[in-house]
Amino acid sequence: MRKTGLVFFPAFDWAIAPDHPEREERLLYTQDQVFEEGLLDFDNIVEFKPKIAKEEDVKRVHICVPDVSSVVTESHMISAGGAITAAEKVLSGEVDNAFALVRPPGHHAMRVVHGARGFCNINIEAIMIEYIRRHYGHKRIAIVDTDCHHGDGTQDIYWHDPDTLFISMHQDGRTLYPGSGFVDEFGGPNALGTTINIPLPPRTSDEGFLYVLDHVVLPILDEFQPDLIINSAGQDNHYTDPITNMRFSAHGYALLNDKLCPDIAVLEGGYSIEHALPYVNVGIILAMAGFDYSDIREPDYDPEALRQSAEITAYIETLAEAIYRKWQDRKNIKDVGRIVNGYIKRRKRIYYDTDGIVEFQEESVRVCDSCGGLVLIESRADTGYHIYAICVPGRSCAACRAEGEYIFESTPKFKYNYVYFQDREKDVFLVK
């Protein structure tokens, strides 16, 4: 048995829109099931009220344009605060692990935020992770994203961070939003191999998920040796999810959680609110608390009908081997991009589907052997904002820091609406 903290915040009075998947009703039946099963009565399952995240917690991760209060509502601050509460309970030793069963989700929110994309405004896992590092020391952290959609926001935020391993298993981006998360997305030049993508074919069932867990995720975690494992516990791989095409079951989710044994799980997506979420969430809570979850079963569960085809099995086996080999070979990768004046540049066009915003971004990272590297971002959105951001990484080297400070000082203000300076190491955020 383990002592498990549960931060349950269903936000019964908040929705993106009345008929949006991210609506008041989303965790209603989950609450019913959790209450009816009496999970909160066990001595080793303790419920905590979420705290409310502060602006400084958001600024440690994001460049919000024009500012934090313009892109978030109270609901986002509570859901990020819920993740922080879960982390605090674990790091203070009050509980062995914790599950932040909160909404709205966050894993599509990237470093620069002009608005909402994929139902997310701010990245609640990243805010939690940087909070942990600020208050409990710099840790090596692994994030395993088991949402059906590629966690492109989390990937973007930790793309250049060699101390954060981000592994996403999701439905192949050729068949689902956000259309990214391919095997060749492998981390920035200073952090090669700390981004791992496992794009799974539609109709993958329990067998396939557990196969990549056993053959890719767990071996890589074993080698990376993180201090903490975070699970972005999206629940939309479920066979009844209305906006995806996978065949994962509630029992499969519980088993995955048990094998992964995350220190902190944070709810992400999952929109089969009546037929999946009640069972998946009870399964995850039981697994985290170390209880027997073998009786977790959806009323309509039929393993035979959900079995994946032999082609899918073969495809996944080949895929898993290729990804694992790429990981093992990561230190020999030579071609990391064209270096100009010590920087490598990438250009991105980012679409904010929830808010209908288009952003063009040019992101340069200083090639650096000693830290994650200084990151410079020029971003222009069709909202009219044109901004420049200088981001000093956590545990930055003296050279990256000095250069960042110099660039912030010398960047002329008139060229942009705002110039931001974000320093994760010293926890400083400046705007001019």
Add this chain to the structure above:
Amino acid sequence: MILGIDVGGTHTDAALLEDFEVKKKVKVKTNQEDILSSLLEATSSIFASLDPKRLRRIVLSTTISTNAIVQNKIRRVGLIIARGPGIPPSLLPFPEDTYLLSAYMNHRGFEVVPLDEKEVEEAVSRFIEAGIEHLGVVGKFCTRNPAHELAIAKLIGGRFKHVSLGHKLSGRLNFRRRIATTYLNAAISSLYRRFALAVMNFVRDLGVSAPVYILKADGGTIGIEESIQFPCQTILSGPAASIMGVLALSRGNSDAIALDIGGTTTDIAVFADGVPLLEGFGVKIGGLKTLIRGLRTRSIGAGGDSRIKWQDGKIAIGPEREGDAAALGGPYPTPTDAMVWLGLIKIGDRDKAGAAIYTLAREAGLSVDEMARKMLDTTLEKICEAVKEFVNEINNEPVYTIHELLEGRKIRPTNLYLVGGPSEGLAEPLGKMLGCTPHLLPHAEVANAIGAALARTTTELTLLADTEKRTLTIAEEGETMYIPPRTKIDDIITLGKERLKERAKRMGAKEDELEIEVLEEQEFNMVRGFDTIGKNIRVKLQIKPGLIAGYNSEKGIR
């Protein structure tokens, strides 16, 4: 005239009230072996000079159910459980004498696996063979659809002495607690029934025709005849009587703390705007968590007679009580002795108190005065800390809406009410430490009887309207009815209020005490795909614990 009687663990108190004035109070020792004889003893002097026709009501609070459970004087119970998938059987209470059915309902009250009558028959014959006479039937999500429980009851017919159905006992969700509640209800049903019938006979023999009520754990009353079906609700009526007593004897509607400082324990209760708080799901008894509605109390093992030791350079209080205070001839020093020595209360023999304190003082190398001071301070701190922790816990209860999280009501007590022997010496300093105005209450020695006498009938109702299914379920009534698709939350509240009134009257309420409170009103759009297919409306109503009509909180009790 109203008669309140509290049959407590040690004493039985009776109080006769007329127009909210205490006319007579009696206190006798309780005979645990024969509660009825204590009842007789306590009331005989009252009835000697009272025309029984003048009595308007009699209310009784009794330890009979609590004792039966705590002392394990309960009957063997067979449980028929429809559990469905979820937590494994190993995590359900009571693995023995339990028969698991394959039938189950889901969270919306849809039948997933229908009832197999053969299984029920098998369970019944197994239990009959084992000589079991009392049965509990519980389904997961039966409050969402009681059809299985009702069908099982029908199949069982009259083959057992008693059958308790889960959905009748509470409308709240919590399968494990529902099993425990149903089990307890069945387990004490025969014992309680005998008791209730004896009380009814006793009262009739006295020539009283006024209604008789029993006090429940939630501080509300229930007609004695109705209570026979719900004996589990009569547990913990002693602590409830004490809190209702404080409510009657104090005045005003503030946020307040009530302390009942007894010999062994100090019981803490909290009032919000003058209304005692209830437990979120239900009370805990005999190690079991239940769905029994009950007042929220916290008990700590520090009372006037708790033994005080000197341990590791510190004072240690309780939790054990090993007799009276030394001042009254007891063996060890206690908080009462400290108060006696310091002149805060005047009971017993001050020299005996001093001698007992001296044994500790010598050990600690302090003077008797210093030690007495230390003993008192530690007692105060212990009580104070527990009160603060309790209030803090209440204020940090999880909430599930942004509105509640940001604007949630916080309890900030301004008044402190004390009853119990040692209160006199502790009131002033405790008030100061808690930032409250302390009040010692009049008639405190029979506060329980007065609380019982004046408590109104309480009950609650849980309604769930599902306009896609076009059904409304009223959980506690085991009722499912058709509703039109355009039903609104206001329609449900209006209907619920009517049904709650009917239910309360059935439980013994009078028309003028039906003060209804809406505990919960939630309405969710049910969206599937891109269409709104209906509304899920949840309403919970109650008649909250309080005092009968006519009581004026400005005037209080004379």
